[in-house]
Amino acid sequence: MQKGLLEGIKRGETVLEARGITKRFPGVVANDHIDFEIRAGEIHAVLGENGAGKTTLMNILFGLLQPDEGEVYIGGKRVEFRSPLDAIELGIGMVHQHRKLVPAHTAIENIVLGHPRAGRILNLKRAEDEVKELCERYGFKIDLRAKVWQLSEGEKQMVEILKALYRGAEVLILDEPTSALTPPETKKLLASIEAMAEDELAIIPFITHKLPVVLAISDRVTVLRRGKVMDCLEIECATENSLAKSMVGREVIFRVERTKVEKGKPILQVENLSAFNDKGFLALNGVSFSIHEGEIFGLAGISGNGQHELAEVLAGLRQAAGGQVILEGKDITHASSLERWHKRIGYIPPERIEVGTIGDFSLVENIAMNFYFDDDFSHRGILDYRKIRQLTEEIVSEYGVAAPSPDTKAKNLSGGNLQRLILARVLSRQPRLLIANLPTQGLDVGATEFVQNKLMEAKKEKAGILLISEDLDEILSLSDWVAPIYEGKFMGIIPGEEARRESVGAMMAGSKEQVDCSR
Amino acid sequence: MRIGSYELKLEKRLTLAGWQAAIISILAIIFALALFSFLFILAKINPLSAYRQIFAYAFANPYGLPLTINRFIFLLLCTCAFIIPFRAGLWNIGMTGQLYSGALGVFAVLFAFGGKALPPPHLSPALLIPLMLIAAALGGAGLAAIAGFLKGKFNVNEIVVTMMLNFITFWLVAEMIKEGGPFMNPGGRSESFDVPPSLYAPLIMGIPFTIFLALGLAVLLYYMFAKTKIGYQIKAYGHSPAAARYAGISTFMIPLLVFVLGGVVAGLAGYHYFAAVPGVYKIARNYAYFGDLAFYGIICGLISLGNPLAAIPVALLFGGLTTGGRFVQGKLNMGFGVDYALLGVLMITLVAFQFFYRFRLILRPSKGS
Numbered sequence: 001m002q003k004g005l006l007e008g009i010k011r012g013e014t015v016l017e018a019r020g021i022t023k024r025f026p027g028v029v030a031n032d033h034i035d036f037e038i039r040a041g042e043i044h045a046v047l048g049e050n051g052a053g054k055t056t057l058m059n060i061l062f063g064l065l066q067p068d069e070g071e072v073y074i075g076g077k078r079v080e081f082r083s084p085l086d087a088i089e090l091g092i093g094m095v096h097q098h099r100k101l102v103p104a105h106t107a108i109e110n111i112v113l114g115h116p117r118a119g120r121i122l123n124l125k126r127a128e129d130e131v132k133e134l135c136e137r138y139g140f141k142i143d144l145r146a147k148v149w150q151l152s153e154g155e156k157q158m159v160e161i162l163k164a165l166y167r168g169a170e171v172l173i174l175d176e177p178t179s180a181l182t183p184p185e186t187k188k189l190l191a192s193i194e195a196m197a198e199d200e201l202a203i204i205p206f207i208t209h210k211l212p213v214v215l216a217i218s219d220r221v222t223v224l225r226r227g228k229v230m231d232c233l234e235i236e237c238a239t240e241n242s243l244a245k246s247m248v249g250r251e252v253i254f255r256v257e258r259t260k261v262e263k264g265k266p267i268l269q270v271e272n273l274s275a276f277n278d279k280g281f282l283a284l285n286g287v288s289f290s291i292h293e294g295e296i297f298g299l300a301g302i303s304g305n306g307q308h309e310l311a312e313v314l315a316g317l318r319q320a321a322g323g324q325v326i327l328e329g330k331d332i333t334h335a336s337s338l339e340r341w342h343k344r345i346g347y348i349p350p351e352r353i354e355v356g357t358i359g360d361f362s363l364v365e366n367i368a369m370n371f372y373f374d375d376d377f378s379h380r381g382i383l384d385y386r387k388i389r390q391l392t393e394e395i396v397s398e399y400g401v402a403a404p405s406p407d408t409k410a411k412n413l414s415g416g417n418l419q420r421l422i423l424a425r426v427l428s429r430q431p432r433l434l435i436a437n438l439p440t441q442g443l444d445v446g447a448t449e450f451v452q453n454k455l456m457e458a459k460k461e462k463a464g465i466l467l468i469s470e471d472l473d474e475i476l477s478l479s480d481w482v483a484p485i486y487e488g489k490f491m492g493i494i495p496g497e498e499a500r501r502e503s504v505g506a507m508m509a510g511s512k513e514q515v516d517c518s519r
Numbered sequence: 520m521r522i523g524s525y526e527l528k529l530e531k532r533l534t535l536a537g538w539q540a541a542i543i544s545i546l547a548i549i550f551a552l553a554l555f556s557f558l559f560i561l562a563k564i565n566p567l568s569a570y571r572q573i574f575a576y577a578f579a580n581p582y583g584l585p586l587t588i589n590r591f592i593f594l595l596l597c598t599c600a601f602i603i604p605f606r607a608g609l610w611n612i613g614m615t616g617q618l619y620s621g622a623l624g625v626f627a628v629l630f631a632f633g634g635k636a637l638p639p640p641h642l643s644p645a646l647l648i649p650l651m652l653i654a655a656a657l658g659g660a661g662l663a664a665i666a667g668f669l670k671g672k673f674n675v676n677e678i679v680v681t682m683m684l685n686f687i688t689f690w691l692v693a694e695m696i697k698e699g700g701p702f703m704n705p706g707g708r709s710e711s712f713d714v715p716p717s718l719y720a721p722l723i724m725g726i727p728f729t730i731f732l733a734l735g736l737a738v739l740l741y742y743m744f745a746k747t748k749i750g751y752q753i754k755a756y757g758h759s760p761a762a763a764r765y766a767g768i769s770t771f772m773i774p775l776l777v778f779v780l781g782g783v784v785a786g787l788a789g790y791h792y793f794a795a796v797p798g799v800y801k802i803a804r805n806y807a808y809f810g811d812l813a814f815y816g817i818i819c820g821l822i823s824l825g826n827p828l829a830a831i832p833v834a835l836l837f838g839g840l841t842t843g844g845r846f847v848q849g850k851l852n853m854g855f856g857v858d859y860a861l862l863g864v865l866m867i868t869l870v871a872f873q874f875f876y877r878f879r880l881i882l883r884p885s886k887g888s
Contacts, residue, residue, distance in 0.1 A: 026530070026531070026533055027533070315765075316767075317764060317765065336767065336769075337764065337765070337766075337767045338767030338768075338769075339767075340767075341766075341767050347765070349765060351761070354759060354761050354762065355759070355761045355762050355765045356762070356765070357762065358755060358758045358759050358762045359758070359759075360758050361754075361755070361758060365751070365754075365755075368751060369755065369762070369765070369766040370766065372748055372751050372752070372766070373748075373767060378748045381747050381748050381749060382746050382747055382748070383746060383747060383748050383751055385746070412533070
């Protein structure tokens, strides 16, 4: 491979171009004659729903996949990548959504790992100085000698970006760069990205949702739908609505409205509940609240503040360290998860792939996960697979799970479809108490809207709902009660109509008092 | 890859039908035999005639066939004992210990009813044979339950536990049958006392009735995994313990249950070899050999991908090759270990060919430049 194809390229000149990229997988055309081009110093976002073909395109540009048809040009010269190594050599860097770092090594060790100059004897000192310079130039604040496992998600991402830059990337592909970040981290990252673009780097963020982010930083945006380019716009010509429309193919209502439902009997009462996390620390520290029929109780907080432990204790997957859980007047603090399913508690777990579904199981077998124990679906220990299949077919069509057949394995489904499947399975048990743990995380605009609507329907059917989300806007627009959680404690319980973004945000960060926003 | 004007491509399979898997396995066996014929050629033996003799002895010889069938029954039981925990994602490396422990159970029953006495007393087979079977099952289950309990309760690695229990049971058997041990043979010889002739397992055309036990179990297990609630729970746990827990499946009961069931089946293998095979009827001095043979259950289980029905032909093939291979080695004056080498090549090829379970080769006219 020739090196230095990008030397001497000036701002505004095309660095990377893809023409007529087509990639087929058995049964689908993931990329259908996609044209894409990026110039030096440009931020060109690629937008699309789950399954629109973003990942495939990204993998082709980075050499992880070879296109069936079409060509890739760098600096005007045709190139063929046999592996990511070729792409890296030619100045393409990629930051994956799922981190590819060695947790037990320090940040700087990860950055030099695989660098051609690292050779046999490491000169970490020199590397550290060089990387520090990069940090300063782009405003990354990070301790390079910290072990990666100690770093936050945002810092890990910085390490990945630095790794690509240190390797000499001129084109930086970012996969869902803001999905795991807290709002302040997002703000810093966007500033760094802009600084890099100033330096004539070409940056391609791939994004499923978070349209405001796209509008805030991009110069241009390409929208993909079902493997085709729907639009390629200068950002000035785009609005949140127009982007969403071309992404989803129809008008999208951004916020599902909170519907008022007559307050019913109490369903869940929690008294002074606490629990340990996996590392043995007290993660949930004495929370008390109650949920009534037809209410959504929204838990606002940044991951790792005890909300996950709370959800698991309520679902019977984690033992309570203290306190009491009462469901419709009965103490269920020590009930097993199976008993809780029988008592019509439904849990939507955030780990869709590891916990919510079984990848090697067919859709029918996945649906069986919440029904195999029902007498309706088994007779003397023999499962009634015909009945479960029937249910699966109903669910698949009602919830619009895109799958070739009920025998398709769950691992062949996209994230949004998996979530529809889980949601469908849990909701068709008509739960009295629904625990929705990060139900829309990572979903595209269309799927998010769908999930939120379904939660609203469950509410109208008098379910009590505990909604856990990192998306503050989602909590605020859906919840009847908002409880910001910080270090295992509620910072308050606020009626939904009175909750304001600023004050709840401050409470999520540990402030007890309500901030007066009028000042 | 391009070959002339054709293009050779690998494509991922999305589904694999049973018959496709069967064809791939048969191709693998043919390939392995072809590969192994180099060894015969090096020893200046015509491979075709060598294979003819192996298969003729294993499957068509009045002396070889019963040997093959008895090995087959033993192997099929060991394979099932491996498969049950395997479907729950757990590795039973302890069929050896479990079958010894089952055999000890069998001889404990005989001992308790005075079967050790000389001349051998007449004991009621209608009462004692079922008792011996139950004791074998309990013996195997009891030992395996240790591994299952530790796994379920404390998440202790089941491979290590079952492996270590093998050693313990091996020496326990030695202790019981050596001179002065309660099960010692009156003639010494480091063997157990003989099963009284009145309690020899019933034969059907010279084959112990345990063949029906083994085949019946394989079918039953297939049905269990395909249709029943408990089979579903085991599979769910096998694919993802976290998902199983979410679905309300007990992560304590499943490991315990699969090991108990596996132990029952392995215990029956112990009954079969030491109390039902004509000409044995005792814990023989070379009992370690059968313990080693039990490890082929792992191989058979892996090759049949945990499918108890597929395990039937696989166990039959391996049973035949162990007897036939040993036979030609002596007949053709080849070096020691030809039978093991043949089995080894076969195993590696079968496992390597599983690549084609996930991918297929496609040859088509190449297009473009």
